[in-house]
Amino acid sequence: MPGIQFEKVGKQFGQVEVLQDVNLSIKSSEFVSLVGPSGCGKTTLLRILAGLEHCTSGKVIVNDSSPEEACRRHLVGVAFQRPALVASRTAINNVKLTLEITGSTNNLSPNKLLQDFGLGDFLDHYPHQLSGGMQQRVNIASALVHNPSILLLDEPFGALDEITRESMGEWLGQVLLSTPKTVLFVTHSVEEATLLSDRVVVLSKLPGRISDVLEIDLPHPRKNEVRLKDDYLKHVARVRKSLYNTLI
Ligand SMILES: Nc1ncnc2c1ncn2[C@@H]1O[C@H](COP(=O)(O)OP(=O)(O)OP(=O)(O)O)[C@@H](O)[C@H]1O
Ligand SMILES: [Mg+2]
Numbered sequence: 001m002p003g004i005q006f007e008k009v010g011k012q013f014g015q016v017e018v019l020q021d022v023n024l025s026i027k028s029s030e031f032v033s034l035v036g037p038s039g040c041g042k043t044t045l046l047r048i049l050a051g052l053e054h055c056t057s058g059k060v061i062v063n064d065s066s067p068e069e070a071c072r073r074h075l076v077g078v079a080f081q082r083p084a085l086v087a088s089r090t091a092i093n094n095v096k097l098t099l100e101i102t103g104s105t106n107n108l109s110p111n112k113l114l115q116d117f118g119l120g121d122f123l124d125h126y127p128h129q130l131s132g133g134m135q136q137r138v139n140i141a142s143a144l145v146h147n148p149s150i151l152l153l154d155e156p157f158g159a160l161d162e163i164t165r166e167s168m169g170e171w172l173g174q175v176l177l178s179t180p181k182t183v184l185f186v187t188h189s190v191e192e193a194t195l196l197s198d199r200v201v202v203l204s205k206l207p208g209r210i211s212d213v214l215e216i217d218l219p220h221p222r223k224n225e226v227r228l229k230d231d232y233l234k235h236v237a238r239v240r241k242s243l244y245n246t247l248i
Pocket of ligand 2: 042043044
């Protein structure tokens with residue numbers, strides 16, 4: 001049974017058709033990236049999956065349930081581009097906030113999670129005392145702490161410089177090796193999508209339709225050194241070419 005299934009999903013905002021006939025099955029524990037031109041409906045697709053938006057046609061199944069039911073059962077963790085941290089709460093208390101909101105008991109230890117994320121010395125720091133990369137790690141920890149089987153990430157590294165971004169990508173790959181999740185990851189970076197994904201899904205310009213699905217059959221774990229390898233670079237070129245085709 002797939003972790004996530006989109007069946008003929010369409011979305012209109014008023015007269016504007018944003019998504020059209022989106023069909024996609026994502027297997028349990030699969031990492032799928034979504035790339036496509038700006039404004040093609042990537043965030044909208046993620047918001048539908050997170051139960052924050054309804055599709056106008058078709059249906060979405062998340063672990064045998066509707067997105068709303070999956071969220072109610074705390075099966076889904078979400079992190080967006082800007083860290084959604086509460087300024088008056090320390091790093092550890094921001095992570096604990098997810099547990100307060102979800103009431104989850106089958107959770108990971110917030111303390112251990114932040115330590116594993118390299119933030120053991122920063123548990124009691126407030127967001128303004130953390131770097132952008134650290135804030136984003138707290139943000140992702142908050143999305144993971146209730147142990148969801150599905151993780152939705154919308155450009156989580158978009159605001160970071162290139163070097164931090166590359167190390168965060170490598171770090172996320174490591175985290176997921178130890179706690180596998182079904183992941184839908186929106187990014188504008190073809191390199192990042194190629195490094196992390198089992199498959200890269202390319203959306204066309206508005207209305208967003210799936211124009212290509214590319215398998216990335218590189219072995220795991222994928223450290224940043226993979227970025228220098230010919231096999232990786234060939235995959236990057238394939239994804240980039242497919243993305244360029246959507247702009248024609
Ligand atoms: N709540 C809304 N009401 C009306 N139109 C919306 C709403 N949300 C999104 N849109 C429109 O839907 C389209 C897709 O938006 P969306 O944010 O999903 O794109 P995106 O692919 O995530 O873009 P980007 O790469 O720039 O983040 C855009 O034209 C946007 O203006
Ligand atoms: Mg977006």
